[in-house]
Amino acid sequence: MTVLSADGTLLCGDEHRSGVLLDPAHPLNGIDFVEFRREPASRFILDVTFLKVPPVLSVSNFTVSGGIRIVDIKVTAVETVAGDPLRRRVLVDREGDFSPYVLDVEHPTMDLERNQAVFSFKAACPSEFDCRPVSDCPDPQRVEPALDYLAKDYQSFRRLMVDLIAERNPDWQERLPADLGMTLVELLAYAADYLSYYQDAGPGTESYLDTCRHRISAARHARLIDYAMGQGRAARSFVHFEGGSGANGVIPAATKVTSMVATPLVGAVAPPDIVIPAAADFDGDPALTETVVFETKADTRVIELHNELRIHTWGDTLCCLSKDSREIFLYRDTAGTAIRPDLRAGEFVLIEEVVSPVTGLPADADPARRQVLRIDHVQATEDAAFTSALTGGLLTPRTNPADPALPLLRVAFAVGEMLAFAPRISAETVDHLEIAPVTVARGNIAAVDHGRSITRDSLKNEIRLPDMGAGRWPLPDLALPDAPLSHLPDPAIGLDIFFPSEPVAERWLPVPNLLDSQSFDQHFVVETDNRGVTSLRFGDDQYGRRPYDAERVVARYRIGNGRSGNAGWGTLVHLVDPGVVVIPPVTRVWQPLPAAGGEIPETIEQVRQIAPEAFRAVQFRAVTERDWEEMALRHPDVAAAKASFRWTGSWHTVFIAIHPVDPANLKRLPGGGVELQPLFAQRMKAFLTRFKLAGYDLDIRAAIYVPLEIDIRLCVGDGHFRGDVLVEVGRVLSNRTYGDGTTGFFFPLRFGFGAAVYLSQLYAAVVAVEGVNSVEVTTFKRYWDPPRGELDKGAVLMTSFEIPRLDNDRNLAENGVLRLTAVGGL
Known part of the structure; x- marks a missing residue:
């Protein structure tokens, strides 16, 4: 609203008269605006x-007029302004009060309606009030219709609008559904029905975890108590690529492998071979609509040499690998010549039983005796007892030093990779005929997971961006056209977003929530509704960046999730040519293990039941010693833990002793001592620091392992060989784990901190061995200490940070000694 008269009686919303006077041909001029300012030299301008x-x-x-307390202000000078011909600097003798003043310009060329301007001397005194004039000419009040606020569904909204039409426009009598006006009415009623539903659902049901009916609402409620609603997970498995003649190349990551395609593809006359052409259309080809699709997780080398590898037994027969084996030695039999494989760290090796150890027939091989292990490191070596020449697949003794030795590759498994069974390498039939090899190793193994990669481009109308005009896209969410989205376990998606001012696309990545995102982070959150439709929620320039003015979006993501990917072994038989590179020849695609790990999304009811209990049950701070022990035991690599508070002079220190699950995480010291491996200790300290309270220090160390010394005298019963009984007793009292799942009495994970070794338990374990008539324990004590009455007490006691140990390794007596003697028997 603009005041056009000095007395404020005329107010207009637009100054058309100024536009008329701006015409260069018009003879009259006028004032556009007046500004007051004060200069340091007491000049009022x-x-x-x-x-x-x-x-x-x-x-x-x-002339300056107006004012209440300060009046009769005089103009003292008029100056031109260099560079601004439209402006004149008018100097006055003093500064006025806060009331309005009027500047009047008397000249024949000045318009009578534009020769005055109202101004104020309070420009340097800001006010909290709006300076806009209040209009005395308000708009006429509109007659509002009588609305029925009980209208809440489609029919009632439609009836309400039809009644309003009849009231406002009595001449409109059309009521046919095909009429354009009625179509608009029904569309508005449909939209009103949805808005009414969300209006009721928002505050009434979706605001509470106990009543919400939408997955997105349940996931957000659970996030408030640090519980992540499970969105499902894609299944995982492995495939073996059998390389063809001369194969030596790489199959790139994200290459598809599929289940059997039994019908011809579009344009073909026969079902596809092992390799499906790159042009195969998984979206539109009927032959591919029902296939199960997995994709490789990393680049996989395919070399003919690695199709089948022999496990070296050093010339012995009737051999098997212990479950404790951490390494194997491999070679390849190539037309009677042994060749060293070219396996590398980080790759996988398949241990597979290929024939039955009983019948020697491939059809009788146990499919459960297969396992894929990751390689930690390899080392080229050889066996000088044999030559590289093989006779009928058998090793040839190296009688001539000039003959090349048998080349081998020592393959060490990664930390945490352990055999689930004891593979038989060679065996013999009931007729004493050797069966070899029973178990082989294979390279060319690719890890795969369920799902198919898809690329959608808004430039091709494959993704619909909201039309906000002029190519702007400021909305906070974006819907994906395919479902369900794969979770591996994180959402498998990435966005390339193009902006007008940027020459290349920006990569945006998914995060669990935007609360930890900064204002410029290119993050988004993946949310899935009840129908499985996935939408992406972006930030607001405070928690995550808002993709304002985006003109193009390219989404790359995976679809395929849940239990549908838990396919049995042998399901995946085809390889889809990636097309971007030339792949090595592949004669067979084989899935040795069943796919596993596919999980369906959590239901809302499961979240209601689990999330509150998880919030109450899981503690994220450690206060007492017991708390510290519980926190340490949450780490999967910790078998036992013991904590203690000690005053170290200026503050308290929490000392935590760790007993690891894997003995490889312990570093042996001279004299029998141990300490944690440095990297393992760093991981443990980083894991436990998150639970620490301010004012405490943290010290991570290994347990104190106490070696034992035990002498046992056995009486063997009639009809039993003393040697066999001694072997079995040694097995029962060992520290090992065996292929049948049993463990020895002194298995490291059997005893925790402060656990005593009781004589009665030792007697019970030995007497249970078949052939033992009686047992007498003559020595029962700590290895380094003299007897202190342990036999009389019936126990070797331990202090809080001690764990008993008896490895019975003749090379390392300081780790415990067990001596067995026997009388009687045969």
Whole structure:
């Protein structure tokens, strides 16, 4: 609203008259606006801006009127402004009060309606009130219809609008559904029905975990108590690529492998071979609509040499690998010549039983005796007892030093990779005929997971961006056209977003939530609704960046999730040519293990039941010693833990002793001592620091392992060989784990901190061995200490940070000694 009269009686919303006067041909001029400013040298200036270049003006042409406390303000000078011909600097003798003043310009060229301007001297005194004039000409009040606020569904909204039409426009009598007006009414009623539902659902049901009916609402409620609603997980497995003649190349990551395709593809006359052409259309080809699709997780080398590898037994027969084996030695039999494989760290090796150890027939091989292990490191070596020449697949003794030795590759498994069974390498039939090899190793193994990669581009209308005009896209979410989205376990998606001012696309990545995102982080959150439709929620420039003015989006993501990917072994038989590179020849695609790990998304009811209990049950701070022990035991590599508070001079220190699951995480020291491996200790300290309270220090160390010394005298019963009984007793009292799942009495994970070794338990374990008539324990004590009455007490006691140990390794007596003697028997 603009005041156009000095007395404030005329107010108009638009100044068309100024536009008329701005015409260069028009003879009249006028004032555009007046500004007051105060200069340091006590100069009070009114900057007067005219609509057009004014004529020559003097002090006599200007008059200042108005004011309440300060009146009769005089104009003392008029100056031109260099570089601004429309402006004149009018100097006055003093500064007025806060009331309105009027500047009047008297000149023949000045318009009578634009020769005055209302201004104020309070420009340097900001006010909290709006300076906009209040109009005395309000708009006429509209007659509002009588609305029925009980209208809540489609029919009632439609009836309400039809009644309103009849009231406002009695001449409109059309009621046919095909009429354009009625179509608009029904569309508005449909939209109102949805809005009414969300209006009721928002505050009424979706605001509470106990009543919400949408997965997205349940996931957000659970996030408030640090519980992540499970969105499912894609299944995982392995495939073996059998390389063809001369194969030596790489199959790239994200290459598809599929289940059997039994019908011809579009344009083909026969079902596809092992390799499906790169042009196969998984979206539109009926032959591919029902296939199970997995994709390789990393680049996989395929070499013919690695199709089948022999496990070296050093010339012995009737051999098997212990479950404790951490390494194997491999070679390849190539037309009677042994060749060293080219396996590398980080790759996988398949241990597979290929024939039955009983019948020697491939059809009787146990499919459960297969396992894929990751390689930690390899080492080229050889066996000088045999040559590289093989006779009928059998090793040839190296009688001539000039003959090349048998080349081998020592393959060490990664930490945490352990055999689930004891593979038989060679065996013999009931007729004493050797069966070899029973178990082989294979390379060319690719890890795969369920799902198919898809690329959607908004430039091709494969993704619909909201049309906000001029290519702008400021909305906070974006819906994906395919479902369900794969979770591996994180959402398998990435966005390339193009902006007008950027020459290349920006990569945006998914995060669990935006609360940890900064204002410029290119993050988004993946949310899935009840129908399985996936949408992406972006930030607001405070928690995550908002993709404002995006003109193109390219989404790359995977679809395929849940239990549908838990396919049995042998399901995946085809390889899809990636097309971007030339792949090595592949004669067979084989899935040795069943796919596993596919999980369906959690239901809302499961979240209601689990999330509150998880919030109550899981503690994320450690206060007492017991708390510290519980926190340490949450780590999967910890078998036992013991904590203690100690005053270290200036503050308390929490000392935590760790007993690891894997003995490889312990570093042996001279004299029988141990300490944690440095990297393992760092991981443990980083894991436990998150639970630490301020004012405490943290010290991570290994347990104190106490070696034992035990002498046992056995009486063997009639009909039993003393040697066999001694072997079995040694097995029962060992520290090992065996292929049948049993463990020895002194298995490291059997005893925890402060656990005593009781004589009665030792007697019970030995007497249970078949052939033992009686047992006498003659020595029962700590290895380094003299007897302190342990036999009389019936126990070797331990302090809080001690764990008993008896490895019975003749090379390392300081780790415990067991001596067995026997009388009787045969």
